[in-house]
Amino acid sequence: MKETSSFSAHLKANALAVEELLSDLLGPVVGMDEIARPRNLLAAMRHGVLNGGKRLRPFLVSASTALLGGDADAALRIGAALECVHCYSLVHDDLPAMDDDDLRRGQPTVHIAFDEATAILAGDSLLTFAFDIIAAPETPLPDRQKTALILALARASGHGGMAGGQALDLAAEKSAPGEAGIVTLQAMKTGALIRFACEAGAIIADASDEDRRRLRAFGEKIGLAFQLADDLLDLTADAQAMGKATGKDAARGKGTLVALHGQAWAERELEELVAQAENLLQPYGARSAILVETARFIANRRS
Amino acid sequence: MKETSSFSAHLKANALAVEELLSDLLGPVVGMDEIARPRNLLAAMRHGVLNGGKRLRPFLVSASTALLGGDADAALRIGAALECVHCYSLVHDDLPAMDDDDLRRGQPTVHIAFDEATAILAGDSLLTFAFDIIAAPETPLPDRQKTALILALARASGHGGMAGGQALDLAAEKSAPGEAGIVTLQAMKTGALIRFACEAGAIIADASDEDRRRLRAFGEKIGLAFQLADDLLDLTADAQAMGKATGKDAARGKGTLVALHGQAWAERELEELVAQAENLLQPYGARSAILVETARFIANRRS
Numbered sequence: 001m002k003e004t005s006s007f008s009a010h011l012k013a014n015a016l017a018v019e020e021l022l023s024d025l026l027g028p029v030v031g032m033d034e035i036a037r038p039r040n041l042l043a044a045m046r047h048g049v050l051n052g053g054k055r056l057r058p059f060l061v062s063a064s065t066a067l068l069g070g071d072a073d074a075a076l077r078i079g080a081a082l083e084c085v086h087c088y089s090l091v092h093d094d095l096p097a098m099d100d101d102d103l104r105r106g107q108p109t110v111h112i113a114f115d116e117a118t119a120i121l122a123g124d125s126l127l128t129f130a131f132d133i134i135a136a137p138e139t140p141l142p143d144r145q146k147t148a149l150i151l152a153l154a155r156a157s158g159h160g161g162m163a164g165g166q167a168l169d170l171a172a173e174k175s176a177p178g179e180a181g182i183v184t185l186q187a188m189k190t191g192a193l194i195r196f197a198c199e200a201g202a203i204i205a206d207a208s209d210e211d212r213r214r215l216r217a218f219g220e221k222i223g224l225a226f227q228l229a230d231d232l233l234d235l236t237a238d239a240q241a242m243g244k245a246t247g248k249d250a251a252r253g254k255g256t257l258v259a260l261h262g263q264a265w266a267e268r269e270l271e272e273l274v275a276q277a278e279n280l281l282q283p284y285g286a287r288s289a290i291l292v293e294t295a296r297f298i299a300n301r302r303s
Numbered sequence: 304m305k306e307t308s309s310f311s312a313h314l315k316a317n318a319l320a321v322e323e324l325l326s327d328l329l330g331p332v333v334g335m336d337e338i339a340r341p342r343n344l345l346a347a348m349r350h351g352v353l354n355g356g357k358r359l360r361p362f363l364v365s366a367s368t369a370l371l372g373g374d375a376d377a378a379l380r381i382g383a384a385l386e387c388v389h390c391y392s393l394v395h396d397d398l399p400a401m402d403d404d405d406l407r408r409g410q411p412t413v414h415i416a417f418d419e420a421t422a423i424l425a426g427d428s429l430l431t432f433a434f435d436i437i438a439a440p441e442t443p444l445p446d447r448q449k450t451a452l453i454l455a456l457a458r459a460s461g462h463g464g465m466a467g468g469q470a471l472d473l474a475a476e477k478s479a480p481g482e483a484g485i486v487t488l489q490a491m492k493t494g495a496l497i498r499f500a501c502e503a504g505a506i507i508a509d510a511s512d513e514d515r516r517r518l519r520a521f522g523e524k525i526g527l528a529f530q531l532a533d534d535l536l537d538l539t540a541d542a543q544a545m546g547k548a549t550g551k552d553a554a555r556g557k558g559t560l561v562a563l564h565g566q567a568w569a570e571r572e573l574e575e576l577v578a579q580a581e582n583l584l585q586p587y588g589a590r591s592a593i594l595v596e597t598a599r600f601i602a603n604r605r606s
Contacts, residue, residue: 010563013368023313023505029464030463031458032455033455033459033463034456034458034461034463034464034467035461035463035464035467035468035487035490035491035494035495036463036467036471036487036491037462037467038462038467038470038474040470041462041467041470042462045462054347065459088427090425092423092427095420095423097418097419098422100421103359104502112517115400117398117400117473118470118473120395120398120400120401120423121395121466121469121473123427123459124391124395124427124430124442124464124466124468125427125461125467127427127430127431128430128457128460128461128462128466129457129462130452131434132454132457132458132461133452134453135450135453135454136454137459142446143445143446143447143449143450144446146446146450146451147438147446147449147450148438150434150438150450151335151336151435151438151439154431154432154434154435154438155334155335155336156336156434157431158337158427158428158431158432158435159337159340159341159344159348159428159431159432160333160336160337160339160340161337161338163336163424163427163428163431164337164338164339164340164341164344164428166424167341167343167344167421167424168339168341170420170421170424171341171343176526177570184338186537187338188338188339191338192338197327211424215574220427252355281338292439301316
């Protein structure tokens with residue numbers, strides 16, 4: 001299952017569009033109702049979010065929106081908002097009190113390039129800005145859909161989702177969770193935002209409840225695949241390829257499903273998850289090709 | 304201008320209602336779309352938000368909503384959301400990398416009672432939860448008003464508002480700002496949320512643009528008064544009365560308008576601000592009595 005060049009081009013083009021939009025939104029011009037944009041804080045926010053990531057989550061928003069015939073500009077803005085949430089979580093996770101990482105994608109992390117206080121505030125501001133972007137009049141969606149997106153994003157990223165998952169992850173360093181604990185932790189820490197990315201397409205397209213459930217289930221499958229692939233990478237990749245420290249999970253004694261069941265199991269499980277994800281999209285026929293490729297890309301990524 | 308006992312009773316009753324609602328919302332029951340509520344994180348969030356504050360901002364939301372005939376239950380929920388934002392900012396401001404405070408209202412701060420990582424995540428989660436509360440189906444408002452509230456709250460609390468003000472405040476420790484810089488810093492750090500509290504009433508009541516501008520201007524005046532009173536307190540109150548360290552601004556060489564112009568000037572200015580605030584509410588006649596009392600309370604508070 002080789003990544004096709006057209007998929008790769010699609011992914012890159014979307015990432016570029018997301019970066020451009022975020023760079024515009026985080027420009028020096030003070031928006032309506034804002035008092036000022038402190039230069040240093042803005043620079044730290046830009047450092048945290050304009051970092052050349054793959055922008056996989058925004059890509060999922062755009063691809064799932066396209067599948068169901070929703071507005072592409074709206075999807076781009078929701079994707080940018082989601083990326084703000086994802087990047088805020090990286091900025092805070094990298095802090096000395098959390099994972100204490102100096103490097104992220106080969107660059108100094110925000111608290112290294114700036115300072116700890118600025119990194120905390122930049123993360124806070126990116127999180128806040130995500131909801132600003134969705135609610136803003138520039139997002140071409142009815143208020144009903146905006147409210148649904150804000151609620152779903154808040155639930156995916158708060159104490160019952162991503163932030164809660166990070167809390168469980170910290171606890172796991174002290175007391176190793178069992179298999180069920182690992183599954184919950186991962187569903188929260190990485191799964192919830194990926195699920196949201198797929199579900200968002202259904203909300204943006206104002207699709208049926210059945211479509212929304214299907215995209216949500218698809219998001220759950222690829223969220224699991226993402227985490228398994230990540231755990232495999234943590235075992236096998238070297239620091240150079242990842243642009244960050246690796247092998248840290250093992251060093252900290254953190255349990256992963258790969259550690260519990262072994263690499264061969266994980267590789268079979270990844271194939272199974274991709275097949276299940278594909279199967280969920282069968283009703284959409286050929287239109288789902290790009291999402292299916294995304295699922296394969298996630299399972300097979302090497303960085 | 305003595306605080307009347309009926310005002311004090313009003314303030315306390317509203318604070319109790321806000322605490323009850325927040326305690327319910329932050330209970331152990333997992334909400335729709337949440338995966339789990341990690342016990343330790345939830346306890347830290349509760350520690351950060353259920354701390355017996357005066358709940359002045361929620362009170363302003365309820366009073367300004369009542370002035371314009373809006374729904375009281377909606378106002379209570381928006382007030383609770385706003386308090387989550389206010390309290391998240393306190394949790395993060397207290398962190399060692401920021402103001403490094405061990406005490407808040409006489410109690411250990413969140414990073415002391417728990418740990419730094421948990422305090423960061425509890426703050427993040429409270430901020431996220433604010434938008435959850437507003438967007439949730441339980442908030443009895445049309446989506447148009449929810450979106451307007453979310454946008455206004457995000458702008459008031461993000462890089463162009465409160466968080467930006469905190470960034471300026473940190474910078475002020477290294478290089479003292481001039482008068483204009485102090486005014487901007489304070490308008491962002493404390494003014495923006497107080498202005499939002501008052502403006503929120505106009506949004507909840509779906510009032511006219513004229514009403515909204517008036518409440519907003521009222522909020523700006525009492526925000527300035529709040530900060531001046533705070534600066535006066537920092538100079539004069541002892542740590543016991545405040546339940547936290549005092550005199551810290553002066554010790555850090557932070558500029559305040561009180562330091563620039565003196566105590567007598569600040570006391571005259573406070574009276575002037577209250578008069579201007581009162582004046583803005585004249586069109587509402589006797590109905591505005593409680594907001595006028597709030598303005599006086601803010602200017603004269605001793606803790």
